[in-house]
Amino acid sequence: MTDLFCIVDEFCKEYDQIVDKSLLGNISKRPPRMSKSEVITITVLFHLSGFRTFKYFYIYYVQKHMQSEFPQTVFYNRFTELMQSNLMPMVTFLKTCCLGKCIGISFIDSTPVRVCKNKRIYTNKVFKGIANTRKSTMGWFDGFKLHIIINDKGEILNFTITQASEDDRNPLKKERFLDKIFGKIFADKGYIGKELSKILFIDGIELITNIRNNMKNCLMTMSDKILLRKRSVIETVNDELKNICQIEHFRHRSFNNFLTNIISGLIAYSFLPKKPAIKYNKF
Known part of the structure; x- marks a missing residue:
């Protein structure tokens, strides 16, 4: 989890710098309670946790057993909104940092x-x-x-x-x-x-x-x-x-939620320690 958060946090810092340069005018908006890196890390961590329902994972595991790692957690409904709002950073992170060669x-x-x-x-x-x-x-x-x-x-x-x-x-x-x-x-x-x-x-x-x-x-x-x-x-x-x-x-309750689930699942797959591979020494 620490390695995942560090990689995501470094990406989010560069992503925010690029996005801020592209904004037109001065847009003053109150920042959310949880950062992009925290939201993306929790979303991806769900797919590696073994839980089958994200709601139970967030309420009964993240908010109860991971308070030291994520002290500023929000309500579940608010977190689902943050997940969908961070869909573009997740897609960019997947395309730039998680694909193979x-x-x-x-x-x-x-x-x-x-x-x-x-x-x-x-x-x-x-x-x-x-x-x-x-x-x-x-x-x-x-x-x-x-x-x-x-x-x-x-x-x-x-x-x-x-x-x-x-x-x-x-x-x-x-x-x-x-x-x-x-x-x-x-x-x-x-x-x-x-x-x-x-x-x-x-x-x-x-x-x-x-x-x-x-x-x-x-x-x-x-x-x-x-x-x-x-x-x-x-x-x-x-x-x-x-x-x-x-x-x-x-x-799924919305199309954006469907896309968020697929993108976060693909990101989680790239962090699996062992992937299916072909062993050439056997043929």
Whole structure:
């Protein structure tokens, strides 16, 4: 927790300096009781604590057992407002301090992020007009898709959030999503497409996937075949994001709260001491 707070606090100091220079005019506003670094630290710490409900974590753990670390805590409702107001600093912190580096071998996949149970799809009002319904390999769901790219060390290189009906190949057509990606990208059969392969080839990226039953066989190096079999590492990352970092639950009361939960969960994943990785000495 101390290391996390120090890293976040150093970032918040630089972030405030940049934001203050960009403000127009003199805006006098009473500062909140809790600082940005404290709010972000507590929000990220929840995903590493093992608690399943943030309200219980904040009221019964932070306010009772962490008074020495956070002496100026506020009421729970006020803290949820501070969480949503610090969404932009959290996204900036994730993009600048928590992403890994590409070494030429990357894996991409998308995972559904459900916002409600299937029985409540037609009665859910929080995400009305924002989320939509789509069928995945695990059945129908209502929500969004989280697209992530990881390296062979299990570090997240980039991410994006789309609607559930979005094609998995569309994010790869955006330059910002592949800004710092090069080399080879290993994906499943859902990313097969001649047009997409041509676009990535022009940018210096080689897309490697398995072939469908009705497709002609193609030549592939032995190393690419082995790495393609190791693509399950990204499935393990998605599993840890949902079951350990808890980026998916059905208790959202606003769209901003949904985004805050996902961003803080991705930040928490970057601080996990051990991530799924490929061991090259075994093949």
